[in-house]
Amino acid sequence: MSLINGTTATAEDPDSKSKPITPWELRTEFSHHDPTIARINNGSFGCCPASIMAAQQRYQLLFLRQPDYFYFHTLKPSILRTRLLIQTLINADNVDEVSIVDNATTAAAIVLQHTTWSFFSSLFQAGDAVLILHYAYGAVKKSVQAYISRAGGHVIEVHLPFPVKSSSEIVSEFRKALQMGKANGRKIRLAVIDHITSMPSVIIPVKELVRMCRDEGVDRIFIDGAHAIGNVEIDVKDIGADFYTSNLHKWMFCPPAVAFLYCKMCDDLSDLHHPVVSHEYGNGLAIESSWTGTRDYSPQLVLPEVMEFLSRFDGGIEGIMRRNHETVVEMAQMLVEAWGTELGAPPEMCSSMAMVGMPVCLGVTSGSDALKLRKHLRECFKVEVPIYYRALVEGEIDPITGYARISHQVYNVVEDYYRLRDAVNKLVKDGFTCALLYK
Numbered sequence: 001m002s003l004i005n006g007t008t009a010t011a012e013d014p015d016s017k018s019k020p021i022t023p024w025e026l027r028t029e030f031s032h033h034d035p036t037i038a039r040i041n042n043g044s045f046g047c048c049p050a051s052i053m054a055a056q057q058r059y060q061l062l063f064l065r066q067p068d069y070f071y072f073h074t075l076k077p078s079i080l081r082t083r084l085l086i087q088t089l090i091n092a093d094n095v096d097e098v099s100i101v102d103n104a105t106t107a108a109a110i111v112l113q114h115t116t117w118s119f120f121s122s123l124f125q126a127g128d129a130v131l132i133l134h135y136a137y138g139a140v141k142k143s144v145q146a147y148i149s150r151a152g153g154h155v156i157e158v159h160l161p162f163p164v165k166s167s168s169e170i171v172s173e174f175r176k177a178l179q180m181g182k183a184n185g186r187k188i189r190l191a192v193i194d195h196i197t198s199m200p201s202v203i204i205p206v207k208e209l210v211r212m213c214r215d216e217g218v219d220r221i222f223i224d225g226a227h228a229i230g231n232v233e234i235d236v237k238d239i240g241a242d243f244y245t246s247n248l249h250k251w252m253f254c255p256p257a258v259a260f261l262y263c264k265m266c267d268d269l270s271d272l273h274h275p276v277v278s279h280e281y282g283n284g285l286a287i288e289s290s291w292t293g294t295r296d297y298s299p300q301l302v303l304p305e306v307m308e309f310l311s312r313f314d315g316g317i318e319g320i321m322r323r324n325h326e327t328v329v330e331m332a333q334m335l336v337e338a339w340g341t342e343l344g345a346p347p348e349m350c351s352s353m354a355m356v357g358m359p360v361c362l363g364v365t366s367g368s369d370a371l372k373l374r375k376h377l378r379e380c381f382k383v384e385v386p387i388y389y390r391a392l393v394e395g396e397i398d399p400i401t402g403y404a405r406i407s408h409q410v411y412n413v414v415e416d417y418y419r420l421r422d423a424v425n426k427l428v429k430d431g432f433t434c435a436l437l438y439k
């Protein structure tokens with residue numbers, strides 16, 4: 001038996017790998033999940049089936065049994081195999097456009113470091129701008145601060161409405177921000193746009209926003225699609241941005257940590273570098289990224305096994321995405337009905353995650369209340385769900401300020417959502433408010 005092609009942990013019958021997954025096999029694939037927790041937060045850290053963890057272990061063993069052979073003969077071709085699969089999945093023209101990195105945070109560092117050098121080499125001038133969404137992921141905002149503000153760049157934040165009624169609200173706010181940003185002749189050098197924002201979570205109409213950026217002369221566009229692959233369709237050619245990243249460990253069943261960074265072919269591609277410099281420096285970003293020093297590369301190698309896993313579901317990854325979306329919307333609607341609240345975004349703007357308004361009487365009045373409520377739900381009701389605090393807008397009377405971001409992934413069952421529903425109903429019945437919670 002070859003170590004790479006060995007049988008999976010769950011598949012006692014060697015042929016089962018190509019057969020539709022049974023409900024029992026599905027439960028077994030996720031039997032390492034804490035059975036006491038209703039885990040409706042796939043969004044934060046994703047999940048990894050047992051058969052993929054077993055494949056990962058086989059690669060780890062392959063390295064440890066003969067590291068030199070692995071380094072000289074196995075690693076690069078295996079990473080290339082992953083890059084070729086990603087190229088097909090995202091419809092990139094050329095495999096050289098696809099690099100494998102640890103996570104979206106690393107991808108952001110690569111793009112922002114590249115932008116910083118444009119400031120240092122005087123291609124960009126102090127005061128030129130980088131535009132990001134107000135709802136950009138916190139770590140990415142900090143990276144913009146660390147790389148761009150320090151280099152003398154100006155940062156424009158695009159405020160987006162939430163709750164949101166339609167994509168056109170986002171398009172119109174973005175247009176306003178672009179035009180205001182360009183006032184006084186300021187040049188916008190880079191736009192960082194989320195494909196699916198993290199908190200609050202909504203699908204952003206990236207294709208329209210990219211087109212608008214091009215029309216307005218924005219130099220470079222980076223799409224942060226950390227939540228996208230395995231969750232919504234990605235067609236990098238159709239989207240048309242210069243850079244696109246997505247985590248494979250969130251919705252694509254890979255173990256942590258692995259992501260891809262797509263960089264559209266262009267003249268200055270050779271000036272993109274991995275922030276961790278090693279032997280491959282100067283050989284192109286994809287090759288630089290394939291060796292950043294001695295470490296565990298196994299998460300980057302299991303994509304073929306993941307594709308096999310996906311093929312066992314009706315409709316493959318497209319079928320999974322469709323059912324996750326439909327079910328999360330159904331569960332979100334069940335919850336808003338039970339709580340007498342509203343969704344934060346219409347169904348077509350929900351991915352496999354949805355924002356569910358929580359009863360106003362819970363008194364979520366700050367980000368810290370939202371965190372405390374999340375902890376309370378975890379500790380007292382065994383529900384894992386992130387809570388979003390939406391700040392009051394002047395003049396609003398009794399608005400919803402707390403939203404639960406629910407996720408749906410293949411391992412979820414309807415009882416997970418009932419547990420959240422019943423927990424919140426009990427809190428309401430008992431007269432609970434966040435103000436009563438311990439610090």
Ligand SMILES: Cc1ncc(COP(=O)(O)O)c(C=O)c1O
Pocket residue numbers: 043044103104105106136137139140194196197198224225226227247
């Ligand atoms: C929109 C967005 N960008 C970037 C990240 C960072 O991902 P990672 O921690 O895997 O680097 C996340 C994580 O949730 C995210 O939601």
